[in-house]
Structure formats: C-alpha cells, structure tokens
Amino acid sequence: MVADSSRSDAGTAAEPADDRLLEVENLQTVFHTERETIRAVDGISFGIAEGETLGLVGESGSGKSVTARSIMGLVDSPGELLPDSSIRFDGRELTGLSETQYESVRGGGVAMVFQDPLSTLNPVYTVGNQIEEALSLHRGLSGLEATEKAIELLEDVGIPDAARRVSEYPHEFSGGMRQRAVIAMALACDPDLLICDEPTTALDVTIQAQILELLADLQEEHGLSILFITHDMGVIAEVCDRVAVMYAGEVVEQAPVVELFENPRHPYTRGLLRSIPSTQRGADRLETIEGEVPTPNAPATDCRFAPRCPEAFDACREVHPEPVPVATETADADADHTAACLLYPEDETREQAVDRHAIEDAPPGAGAVDSGGESR
Amino acid sequence: MSRPGPERTATGLAGLDCDPGETLLSVRDLRTYYESGDLIGGQPVKAVDGVSFDVKKGETLGIVGESGCGKTTLGRTLVRLEAATGGEVRVGDDDVTQLSGEDLQAWRRNAQVVFQDPESSLNDRMTVGEIVREPLDVHDWGTPAERRARVRSLLEKVGLQEEHYYRYPHQFSGGQRQRVGIARALALEPEFVVLDEPVSALDVSVQAQILNLLMDLQEELGLTYLFIAHDLSVVEHICDRVAVMYLGNVMELGPTEELFEDPANPYTRALLSAVPEPDPTAEIDRMTLRGTPPSPRDPPQGCPFSTRCPVKIRPEGFEDVDDETWEAIEVFRETLRARSRAERSLSEQAREFLGFETRFATVDEVVEELFADRELPGSIREPVDRATDLARDGDEAPALDHLREELGSVCDHEPPAAHGVDATARESRCHRHDDEYEEPAAVGPSVGDAE
Ligand code: SF4
Ligand code: SF4
Numbered sequence: 001m002v003a004d005s006s007r008s009d010a011g012t013a014a015e016p017a018d019d020r021l022l023e024v025e026n027l028q029t030v031f032h033t034e035r036e037t038i039r040a041v042d043g044i045s046f047g048i049a050e051g052e053t054l055g056l057v058g059e060s061g062s063g064k065s066v067t068a069r070s071i072m073g074l075v076d077s078p079g080e081l082l083p084d085s086s087i088r089f090d091g092r093e094l095t096g097l098s099e100t101q102y103e104s105v106r107g108g109g110v111a112m113v114f115q116d117p118l119s120t121l122n123p124v125y126t127v128g129n130q131i132e133e134a135l136s137l138h139r140g141l142s143g144l145e146a147t148e149k150a151i152e153l154l155e156d157v158g159i160p161d162a163a164r165r166v167s168e169y170p171h172e173f174s175g176g177m178r179q180r181a182v183i184a185m186a187l188a189c190d191p192d193l194l195i196c197d198e199p200t201t202a203l204d205v206t207i208q209a210q211i212l213e214l215l216a217d218l219q220e221e222h223g224l225s226i227l228f229i230t231h232d233m234g235v236i237a238e239v240c241d242r243v244a245v246m247y248a249g250e251v252v253e254q255a256p257v258v259e260l261f262e263n264p265r266h267p268y269t270r271g272l273l274r275s276i277p278s279t280q281r282g283a284d285r286l287e288t289i290e291g292e293v294p295t296p297n298a299p300a301t302d303c304r305f306a307p308r309c310p311e312a313f314d315a316c317r318e319v320h321p322e323p324v325p326v327a328t329e330t331a332d333a334d335a336d337h338t339a340a341c342l343l344y345p346e347d348e349t350r351e352q353a354v355d356r357h358a359i360e361d362a363p364p365g366a367g368a369v370d371s372g373g374e375s376r
Numbered sequence: 377m378s379r380p381g382p383e384r385t386a387t388g389l390a391g392l393d394c395d396p397g398e399t400l401l402s403v404r405d406l407r408t409y410y411e412s413g414d415l416i417g418g419q420p421v422k423a424v425d426g427v428s429f430d431v432k433k434g435e436t437l438g439i440v441g442e443s444g445c446g447k448t449t450l451g452r453t454l455v456r457l458e459a460a461t462g463g464e465v466r467v468g469d470d471d472v473t474q475l476s477g478e479d480l481q482a483w484r485r486n487a488q489v490v491f492q493d494p495e496s497s498l499n500d501r502m503t504v505g506e507i508v509r510e511p512l513d514v515h516d517w518g519t520p521a522e523r524r525a526r527v528r529s530l531l532e533k534v535g536l537q538e539e540h541y542y543r544y545p546h547q548f549s550g551g552q553r554q555r556v557g558i559a560r561a562l563a564l565e566p567e568f569v570v571l572d573e574p575v576s577a578l579d580v581s582v583q584a585q586i587l588n589l590l591m592d593l594q595e596e597l598g599l600t601y602l603f604i605a606h607d608l609s610v611v612e613h614i615c616d617r618v619a620v621m622y623l624g625n626v627m628e629l630g631p632t633e634e635l636f637e638d639p640a641n642p643y644t645r646a647l648l649s650a651v652p653e654p655d656p657t658a659e660i661d662r663m664t665l666r667g668t669p670p671s672p673r674d675p676p677q678g679c680p681f682s683t684r685c686p687v688k689i690r691p692e693g694f695e696d697v698d699d700e701t702w703e704a705i706e707v708f709r710e711t712l713r714a715r716s717r718a719e720r721s722l723s724e725q726a727r728e729f730l731g732f733e734t735r736f737a738t739v740d741e742v743v744e745e746l747f748a749d750r751e752l753p754g755s756i757r758e759p760v761d762r763a764t765d766l767a768r769d770g771d772e773a774p775a776l777d778h779l780r781e782e783l784g785s786v787c788d789h790e791p792p793a794a795h796g797v798d799a800t801a802r803e804s805r806c807h808r809h810d811d812e813y814e815e816p817a818a819v820g821p822s823v824g825d826a827e
Contacts, residue, residue: 059579060550160667161711163738164718172718174668204442204606206665209650213664231579234609234652238660257656275584276654278609285591286584286613292549293579 020047021225022071022089022193028082029063029070039296040066040079042249045323048193053219053226055240055257057233059272061293062246064229068197071227072112073102089193107138111186115198117178120185121170127154127181128166134188153184158214176207180214187218194219195227200235212239233276237261242336245269248304249296251323255337265326265339267309303342315342315354322360324353388482391468392567396434400467400568400600401454404428407462408446408453419673423449425624425680426463431568436594436601438615438632440608440647444669446624447604451570454602455487456480485515488561490554492573497557498545504531504556505541511563530559533596535589551582555589562593570602575610587614608651612636620644623680624672630802638824640797641804642688642816643681645823661821667710671717677780679807682787683710687819689807691785693755704746705756709779711742712763716772739767759783 029041041063048054056064069075071087073094087094089109097105106112114120122130131150135141141149147166154162157180170178179199186194196215200208216239219226228239236243236257243260245253245268253266264270271289273279280286291308303309306316323338324345342354387393394400406427409420424446431437439447452458454465456472465472467483475483491497498507505527512523531540534555545553554574561569571590575583591614594601605611611618612632619629620643628641639645646663665684676682683706690702743764752760759782767775780788786807795809796802808816
C-alpha cells in the first residue's frame with residue numbers, strides 16, 4: 001500500500017494516479033433548484049486502468065448516471081461541477097474545458113452508450129448517415145469510403161445484412177439492433193474509454209446477453225476501458241473487474257469484483273446483495289433494506305445510510321465516514337478494497353476508528369473539529 | 377338484493393367460492409388477436425395465440441417471457457380489460473369471456489390488476505384516500521362511513537400511515553405508490569389479482585419490500601395471483617408454478633422448482649441461461665440466441681421458437697451437414713424474413729418499378745457472403761440457388777416457402793404438442809420430447825440450478 005500522506009488519497013490510494021486512463025478525484029456535481037442544492041455526486045474518487053472494466057452500481061438517485069454525464073462534459077445549468085472536482089483522462093484535466101474542447105474528447109477518447117438508444121439516434125436520418133457523420137467528424141472519412149466503413153462497423157457489432165440496414169431508419173431497428181447501432185456509432189470515433197450507462201436495462205434478457213457478449217468481444221479487440229453503470233448485480237458480476245458501489249451521491253465501497261461479492265464490507269452493499277432474490281434461494285421472505293434512498297441536499301455531516309443501517313450507532317449521525325481500507329484475511333490486496341463506514345478499520349477500537357474518520361473528513365487546516373462527536 | 381358490504385362473504389360468482397387448491401380458473405385455447413391498423417397486409421397481431429392452463433385457488437402462477445410474448449395481453453384478457461377472440465376462461469360453470477350484466481360486475485370486483493408503473497397508473501389529481509376508495513364508490517360498496525374505514529384499514533394493511541390518506545401520489549416514492557396501487561386493487565376483496573410486473577420499476581431494496589408485502593397479503597387474504605414478470609429471479613422466488621411464454625404460446629408450464637432446476641423446453645433453457653448470475657465466479661455457459669423474436673403478425677408455421685431455436689431438429693438426410701453451414705442456411709432464412717418485413721418506402725417502390733437499383737437488390741451479395749467459402753452439397757445448393765432467384769425480384773415470400781419445403785424440418789412444419797416431461801404434471805411444447813428425437817438437454821449446454 002502507498003503512503004498515507006494526502007487527505008483525498010487516504011482511502012483510494014491503490015495505484016499511482018498517472019497509471020490509469022481515467023482518474024476521477026473528489027468529483028462533486030450539484031444541481032441548483034429554487035429550494036435547494038442537490039448534491040447528486042458528492043465527492044467521489046475512482047480510477048479506471050487501461051483495458052479494465054469498472055462497474056458503478058447503485059439504486060436510482062445514487063448519482064451513478066450523473067457521474068457518467070459529468071465525465072462526458074454533459075452537465076448543463078442548473079447543474080455544475082464544484083471547483084475542487086478533478087477528472088483526468090489520459091493525463092489531461094477535463095474539468096474546465098470549453099464545449100469545443102470537450103467535443104474533441106467525446107469524439108476522440110471517450111464515447112458513451114446510453115440506456116435509451118433513441119436518445120442518441122436521430123429519427124429523421126438513416127442509421128448509416130449518422131455513423132457516417134461521426135466518421136467524417138472524427139476520422140475525416142466521406143463518401144463511399146465512409147459508407148463502406150459504416151457497413152463494416154455495423155457488421156462488427158453483429159447487425160446482419162448490414163449493407164441493406166445501413167440505409168434504414170432507427171425506427172426500423174428492434175431495440176437490441178438500435179443499441180448495436182449506437183455502439184457502432186461510439187466505435188466510429190475509435191474511443192479508448194467507453195461509458196455504458198445501463199445499456200441493457202431496457203432490453204430483454206436474451207438480447208441483453210447478446211449485447212454483453214458483444215461488448216466483451218469489442219473490449220478485447222480494441223483494448224477498451226469500460227465504465228459500466230447498472231443497478232443489476234448480475235450484470236456487474238458478469239462484466240466487471242472492479243466495482244464501486246454508490247449510495248446517495250457517494251462511493252460507499254470499492255473492491256475487485258470477486259472480493260466485493262464474497263466479502264462485502266459496507267452494510268449497504270451487504271443489504272443490497274441480500275435483497276436480490278437469486279441470492280436467497282429457498283428463503284421464505286426476502287431480506288430488505290427498510291426505508292428509501294434519501295436525496296442528498298446538504299453537505300454530509302453524518303453517514304447518509306444511517307437511517308436505514310441495521311448496524312448504525314450514535315456516531316453515525318455525527319461523523320461523516322471516509323473511505324478507508326478494509327482489511328480481510330482472504331484478500332491479497334487489501335488496499336484495493338475500501339469502505340466508507342465508521343465500523344472500519346476493524347483492527348482499531350470503535351473510538352479510534354471514528355476519530356480517524358472525523359479527522360479525515362475535516363477541512364484541511366481545521367484540525368479535528370468534530371472529534372467530540374463520537375464520544376456522545 | 378342487498379349491496380355488497382363489510383359482511384359480504386360470497387363472491388357473487390359460484391365458481392369463485394371453491395376451496396384452496398381447487399381449480400379457480402381454467403383457461404382453454406385462449407386467443408387474443410388485435411386487428412392491425414395497417415391498410416396494407418392487414419394481418420391481425422396474434423398476441424395470445426391459443427394458450428391453456430389452470431389456475432388453482434390460493435396459488436401464485438407466474439407468467440414469464442420477453443416483451444411481445446403476450447404475457448400482459450393474457451393478464452388483461454383474463455380480467456376482461458381486453459376481449460378474447462377465441463377460447464374460454466372457465467370459472468366454475470361460467471365462461472369469463474362471455475359474462476355480462478351482474479355476473480360481469482361480480483367478476484370485475486373479484487379480478488383486479490396491479491400495474492407495473494405506479495407513476496402512470498395512479499391519477500395524480502386524486503388523493504391517495506380517493507384513489508383507494510374509488511372502486512368502492514363505483515361498486516357502491518357499504519355506507520360512506522364504512523368505505524372510509526375500509527380505506528384506512530387497507531392503507532394500514534399495505535404499510536402506509538393514516539396521514540397518507542390526504543396526500544397525492546406525486547408526494548410518494550415509487551415503492552409507496554406501488555403500495556397504494558395494491559391497496560386499491562384489494563379494496564373490493566378480490567379473489568384473483570393479476571400482478572403485471574409489479575416490482576420491475578422499483579429499486580432492488582424496495583422491490584424486496586413489495587414482494588414480501590405481496591406474499592403476506594396472499595397468506596392473510598387467501599388471494600390467488602397471476603404474477604407477470606420478465607425478471608426470472610423474482611418469479612422463481614414468489615411463484616408456485618410458472619408458465620413460460622413465447623410469441624403468444626405457452627412453451628413450458630410446471631412447478632417452479634422443477635422448472636428452474638431442470639428446464640425442459642429449449643426456449644426456457646435459453647432464457648434461463650441468459651440471466652446473469654450475481655456471482656462473479658459463476659461459469660458462463662450460455663446459449664446465446666440469434667436475432668429477435670418474429671413478429672406476432674406473422675408467426676412461423678411450425679414451432680413458434682423455430683426461427684431462433686439453437687437445438688432445432690434437422691430435416692432427415694441433413695444430419696451430417698456441418699454446423700456452420702447449417703447455421704448459414706438459418707441465417708439466410710432469417711435475413712429473407714427480415715427483408716420481407718421491412719417496409720419499402722414509396723420512392724423505393726418507384727425506383728424498383730423503374731428498374732433502378734435499390735437497397736433490396738443485393739440478395740446475391742448476401743448469398744455470396746454466407747455461402748461463398750462453403751462446399752455445398754447439391755441438396756442444399758439447389759434450393760439456395762432457387763430461393764435466390766425467387767428473392768431477386770424483391771419478393772421474399774416464395775423464396776422462404778421454397779426453403780421451408782426443401783430444407784425445413786418438423787420444427788418448421790408442425791406446431792409441437794404439449795408433452796408431459798416429468799412426474800410433476802410439467803409440460804413442454806417441443807418435438808424433441810418425441811421418442812424419435814434426442815431430448816433438448818442432451819443436445820444443448822447444461823442449464824438450470826441443478827448442476
Ligand atoms: S457508518 Fe454507521 S450507519 Fe453508516 S454504514 Fe457504517 S455502521 Fe452503518
Ligand atoms: S420444436 Fe423444434 S424448434 Fe421448437 S423448441 Fe423444440 S427443437 Fe426447438
């Protein structure tokens with residue numbers, strides 16, 4: 001494990017930041033409404049290495065889609081990224097780029113596949129036209145050359161009879177075929193990072209299987225890094241190398257995929273895994289997490305999961321937990337597994353642990369402002 | 377005649393008062409077709425195309441399948457939200473599809489629906505109390521005071537509070553709205569409730585709460601459920617028996633445990649193997665299906681699954697053709713089918729008429745791509761060439777007919793009958809259960825919880 005120097009690295013310091021293709025640090029995306037400021041993404045950090053698939057899992061309102069849009073530079077007023085946020089792609093800082101500069105990022109390095117393919121496809125142009133446009137924009141192809149490349153891309157994503165379908169309109173495609181077409185469009189700009197936001201959620205399970213297989217093939221072929229956003233733990237288990245679990249705008253746990261499923265440490269992750277019917281075969285009643293996901297509308301001064309947490313104790317309402325390494329006997333790389341919960345680190349006494357969170361959470365230079373909190 | 381009220385016990389329809397475990401509904405060869413709005417073609421959409429099953433009192437029967445398989449239409453037909461175009465739904469001596477007058481009223485009281493989307497199924501201008509009370513008002517149930525008391529007790533039953541009575545649906549979360557939907561469905565003390573994807577719009581943690589609630593209510597009130605869903609793990613958890621639908625047909629039907637442990641029908645097997653397991657160490661041995669389901673306007677003549685079935689029976693004399701070549705033939709047929717469905721725009725028709733080249737004039741390219749590198753025996757080469765000739769004029773139907781005649785098997789020609797597949801009254805529709813063929817399990821990858 002790397003040094004413990006800087007505050008923001010305390011929990012996530014798995015690898016030197018520069019090694020990874022994407023490095024998100026202390027990302028804060030807020031939306032201003034008349035009444036309040038929603039902290040949709042509230043200080044999250046994660047990274048994705050080359051060729052790696054990171055899963056971002058969470059329920060609705062957890063902030064996972066806003067995270068994707070933030071990386072893609074698609075957060076518009078009344079939303080904004082707060083000043084401390086950092087998103088580095090291939091060494092380049094993306095926050096603060098102008099719209100034109102972002103265009104080149106979206107066209108060159110990062111592409112996105114949304115849940116609803118129709119939000120990406122324009123109904124009045126043929127599928128071929130749209131891929132050709134992307135090709136002309138990002139690769140300077142035109143005319144017959146572009147058409148041929150478009151057909152090739154459609155074939156690559158498994159669209160049969162591509163030579164004919166290239167001149168069809170989106171409405172003539174089935175849901176699964178549309179999603180393939182969108183993936184073809186994403187590939188047109190030859191990305192290094194593909195952000196998939198619930199790409200199979202609207203699809204039937206046999207079609208989902210086709211798309212997941214396709215993404216795996218493409219990843220291998222092109223060495224893609226993938227940020228895969230979903231609420232489906234089954235899909236996470238199948239496609240991801242590592243997983244970050246989001247709750248109410250924060251990453252509450254992060255671990256390699258097998259470690260996360262075999263050894264979930266955060267009470268929320270545990271509850272989430274236990275409420276899936278297929279993990280409870282034979283059980284009469286399903287375990288549930290009582291209550292509902294809160295809307296984060298103020299800076300966290302507590303654990304946002306506390307009202308629903310079966311293990312909550314007094315300090316949980318006073319101290320905001322920071323990601324800390326959670327040591328386990330089985331895991332070889334404990335630095336890779338972090339959880340933001342006052343129960344950890346487990347080898348410290350409850351008070352020590354709480355103190356550590358309180359200090360890490362305090363603004364720099366302010367000292368241990370909150371350290372009295374846990375003693376009540 | 378006294379109106380129904382708190383003291384009511386009988387349902388008003390003799391067949392509904394049967395004992396737990398007895399047959400409540402007996403569905404036979406039920407069909408629901410929609411007339412298509414098209415001017416051209418004008419084939420009806422065969423949403424439900426001849427299904428038969430029983431529903432026993434007090435059980436939860438699951439209906440699973442992918443979108444377009446007809447499961448929602450089936451549920452809506454049973455509660456008379458859609459009109460059946462054929463077959464019957466027996467309740468005792470009555471046929472639900474034929475009921476009218478007071479009997480129909482009695483059926484409507486006793487057969488309720490909980491919809492998928494609590495957002496759009498609740499009227500946002502009514503308070504929660506009004507929404508739950510509405511069916512009581514419509515059916516003139518009890519006195520106004522009794523109605524209010526009933527609504528309060530219903531809200532409590534589904535886990536809502538007294539003060540929620542005067543709130544509006546938009547002030548509620550998805551899970552709470554679904555609780556309101558359930559309270560409303562239960563207002564008239566129904567015997568039979570169609571749950572149409574009741575948890576698929578909800579987050580997992582909330583989903584578990586609602587599933588528990590539904591199970592508690594069933595036990596307390598002796599309800600019979602038809603549980604429609606596409607999420608197989610939910611169905612496995614909550615259902616006693618399951619019917620698997622594909623393209624308007626029930627492909628397999630049986631007790632949940634047996635069906636999930638050792639699925640018999642090739643479609644069930646494909647469906648189960650497609651579900652990603654929440655276990656990163658699980659080995660993925662998947663039967664990935666080619667293409668998408670055919671249009672319910674134009675279902676295949678033989679087995680509904682025959683255009684995608686990975687273990688489809690080969691016609692006699694072709695058993696030794698290598699798999700890839702045979703796959704190419706199936707893809708060729710699929711391509712022609714897709715083309716025959718594609719709309720031709722007016723300008724395209726004009727171009728064709730004038731003899732210009734159109735995008736439809738590339739059947740030779742398709743054949744070239746699929747078969748160029750392959751040694752085709754004459755028995756395959758000839759029908760493929762003939763079909764290519766037929767399709768070149770832009771009319772794929774005769775080409776498809778020809779291929780089916782020459783290269784089709786029993787799967788293309790005859791709809792499979794229901795076969796009993798184990799001792800638990802499970803049945804599956806597949807020709808492979810005939811003695812002369814190998815069982816689906818023997819020819820595909822292994823699927824099911826059993827291994
Ligand atoms: S910090 Fe407290 S409330 Fe939050 S997850 Fe940990 S134990 Fe539960
Ligand atoms: S009848 Fe033929 S096509 Fe249909 S499921 Fe059985 S093997 Fe497959």
